[in-house]
Amino acid sequence: MSLSAPAVHRGIAVGAFSAALLFGSAAIAVADPPANCTAADLARTASGVSNATADYLFNHPDVNDFFTGLRGQDRDAMSANTQNYLDANPSVKADLQGIRQPLVDFKGRC
Structure with a gap:
């Protein structure tokens, strides 16, 4: 079973987008809130x-x-x-x- 070039490109794009969401949100979650802002x-x-x-x-x-x-x-x-x-x-x-x-x-x- 061979994949067409557009299908491969879509798969790469979806994977890159998923990774960006996963790692991007992790970076935001780890950031410390400003001091004395409670x-x-x-x-x-x-x-x-x-x-x-x-x-x-x-x-x-x-x-x-x-x-x-x-x-x-x-x-x-x-x-x-x-x-x-x-x-x-x-x-x-x-x-x-x-x-x-x-x-x-x-x-x-x-």
Whole structure:
């Protein structure tokens, strides 16, 4: 029984494809996840940012009053009012960005 050239080529292609799937997925499975990217790490980072934000707001009553006053506004109004406030108060914007930076770093790393 002899095989035609197209049948041989198909067999080689299927074999190569199967090997690529087998060994390619094995390489992916063996790769270590980035360090400190677990759900627990995210929770710890988020809680640290949350605590730092609360401390900041308690120590800056005017900022706390502004953000408290957003309650009840629709999403578009809240977003526009927040942007206007932060544009008018660049030091507050910088402070809050600094507080939030660990979450930004986490997202970039993980």
